[in-house]
Amino acid sequence: MTTAKSVEALFTPFSHGTLQLANRIVMAPMTRQFSPGGVPGSNVADYYRRRAENQVGLIVTEGTVVDHPDAANQDNVPHFYGEAALRGWADVVDAVHAAGGRIVPQIWHMGAKGQVNDYTEAEIAAIVEAFAHSAAEAKRLGFDGIELHGAHGYLIDQFFWEKTNSRTDRYGGSMLKRTRFAVEVIEACRRAVGPEFPIILRISQWKGTDYAAKLATTPAELEQWLEPLVAAGVDLFHCSTRRFWEPEFEGSELNLAGWVKKLSGKPVITVGSVGLDEDFMTLFTQGKGANQTGIDGLIERLEREEFDLVAVGRALLADPEWPSKIRDGRVDEFQSFMPEALQTLY
Numbered sequence: 001m002t003t004a005k006s007v008e009a010l011f012t013p014f015s016h017g018t019l020q021l022a023n024r025i026v027m028a029p030m031t032r033q034f035s036p037g038g039v040p041g042s043n044v045a046d047y048y049r050r051r052a053e054n055q056v057g058l059i060v061t062e063g064t065v066v067d068h069p070d071a072a073n074q075d076n077v078p079h080f081y082g083e084a085a086l087r088g089w090a091d092v093v094d095a096v097h098a099a100g101g102r103i104v105p106q107i108w109h110m111g112a113k114g115q116v117n118d119y120t121e122a123e124i125a126a127i128v129e130a131f132a133h134s135a136a137e138a139k140r141l142g143f144d145g146i147e148l149h150g151a152h153g154y155l156i157d158q159f160f161w162e163k164t165n166s167r168t169d170r171y172g173g174s175m176l177k178r179t180r181f182a183v184e185v186i187e188a189c190r191r192a193v194g195p196e197f198p199i200i201l202r203i204s205q206w207k208g209t210d211y212a213a214k215l216a217t218t219p220a221e222l223e224q225w226l227e228p229l230v231a232a233g234v235d236l237f238h239c240s241t242r243r244f245w246e247p248e249f250e251g252s253e254l255n256l257a258g259w260v261k262k263l264s265g266k267p268v269i270t271v272g273s274v275g276l277d278e279d280f281m282t283l284f285t286q287g288k289g290a291n292q293t294g295i296d297g298l299i300e301r302l303e304r305e306e307f308d309l310v311a312v313g314r315a316l317l318a319d320p321e322w323p324s325k326i327r328d329g330r331v332d333e334f335q336s337f338m339p340e341a342l343q344t345l346y
Contacts, residue, residue, distance in 0.1 A: 007295070007326055009302045014057065014309060016267050017235060019145055019198045021057040021102055021309075024302065025323050026238075028271050028313035029060045029106040029147070029202075031077065038065070038072075038079035040088035045095040051316060052101025055323035058309070059101055060147050060200070060238070061092070063108035066130040070155075071109045080105055080134040086141060093142045104145040104200060107134045109155035116158045116165050116181075117172075124171070124181065127155070132188035135199075145198030148185060151240045153207035156182050160215055160225075161207065175215075175225055183232040190233035199233055200269070204240035205256065211242065219249055223263040230264050237264065238311065241272035245297055258306040271311035274298060295326070 014021040027048075034044060048059050064080035065071040072079075079085040089105065096103040109127060112118060119127075131148070138146045150156035158164040159181035165172045171180045182201075189199055207213045216222035226237075239257035241248075248256045257270035274295065298310060316322045325333055 007299060009299055010295075010310065011055075011327055014267075016308075017198060018196050019058075019102070019235070022100070023055060023057040023323070024309050025055065025057045026269055026271075026309050026311040027051050027056045027059040027316055028311040029062050029149070030313055030317055031062050033074055033076035035076055035078035035085075035088070037075065037084075038077065038082070039084045040078045040092060042091065044078070044088065045092045048092055048101075048103065049095040049099050050320040052096045052099035052103075054321045055327060056101060056312075056316070058144070059096060059103040060311070061103065061105045063106050063110075063149055064089075064134070065108050065110065066127070066134050068109060068127050068130045070111070070113050071130070073110065073113075077110075080107055080137065081130070086137055089143075090141045097142070102144040104143055104147050104198070105134075105138050106147040106149050106202070107131060107138070108149040111153065111155045111158050116155070117167050121169070124184075128181075128184045128188045131185045132192040135189035135197075136192040139193045139197050145200060145235075146189065146193070147200040147202055147238060148182075148189065149202050150182055151202045151204035151238075153209060156185065157204070157207070161213065163210075163213075175221065176228065179225065179228045183228050186229065186232035186234060198235045200236045200238050201229060201234045202238040202240060203260075205248075206240075206242060219259060219263065222248075222259055226260060226264045230266060234266065236267045236269065236309075237261075238269040238271065239307075241270075244270050244272040244274055244301075246272075254306060255301075258301075261307060267308040269309040269311050270301075270307040271313065274310055274312045274315060 010025060011023045014024055051059055064078045067081035093103060135146050159171060160178050165178050170177060172178055186199060205214050216225050237260045239260050241256050244255055246255060247253050248259050255270060257268040261268040302310065312322060325331060
């Protein structure tokens with residue numbers, strides 16, 4: 001395995017508002033369930049510190065849940081509320097910053113236990129406030145921004161998707177109305193953190209229950225979806241696809257991130273099997289992991305400015321030194337991500 005092209009583009013600084021990064025490598029959020037009772041311990045701080053020490057420009061944490069009864073159904077997923085959990089996250093921030101890295105928490109609500117239609121407007125308002133409270137705490141703790149999880153069929157995305165949102169009030173009935181919940185979350189977070197604190201929104205077309213799902217089937221529909229989110233205060237979009245190299249629409253080689261950048265004018269993060277030869281679901285559908293592979297195609301797209309930042313998931317999960325090895329040409333030393341790696345997630 002070789003990477004023939006220069007990786008210089010991947011290691012150029014990135015600057016957008018107050019977000020100043022040493023390079024274009026982002027650690028993608030990956031749920032680990034290593035926080036008993038929702039409280040991240042010293043092992044979590046060490047986990048993120050190792051990636052920062054090895055040239056990850058921006059770390060996006062695993063999903064952290066807001067203070068709402070439906071927000072999580074897993075006891076070991078970290079909270080982003082409560083004194084003990086926030087004290088643990090303060091230690092994570094200190095560890096990453098001491099290693100020269102930058103870090104944002106991914107703020108998450110895993111979704112309605114029933115249907116989003118079941119939520120009254122009063123409960124929606126309470127959830128919006130829970131997001132805003134977590135955003136304010138992130139700023140207080142010294143994080144470098146926040147990411148709101150609006151993808152993969154979780155709560156914000158459940159409001160986006162017509163198959164999970166059949167409301168007939170102001171939160172449903174059209175693509176524009178289905179953005180209303182996300183807009184209220186973004187606006188509330190913006191009020192909580194002020195005008196300069198970076199807000200990233202993670203979006204996807206695909207869902208955990210439907211890999212072929214499309215919120216927008218054309219560029220025009222995608223633009224219609226993005227406009228209210230930009231107006232609400234999103235600074236960057238994190239565009240999740242299963243394979244970054246696949247075009248989003250016929251007639252263009254642009255992936256989802258490329259189209260979002262073109263239509264919104266905002267910086268974007270691409271993600272999807274970066275550095276791997278298989279998409280992540282083969283681990284579960286075929287019982288095999290992916291092999292590390294070169295990134296020449298990725299570099300070419302980055303050089304063309306199709307996207308601004310590159311999120312690395314499993315490759316970086318398996319090998320915390322992935323960025324350093326890419327930079328130093330040590331690609332033959334990559335560690336493979338195989339099923340047994342799920343037992344450690346170190």
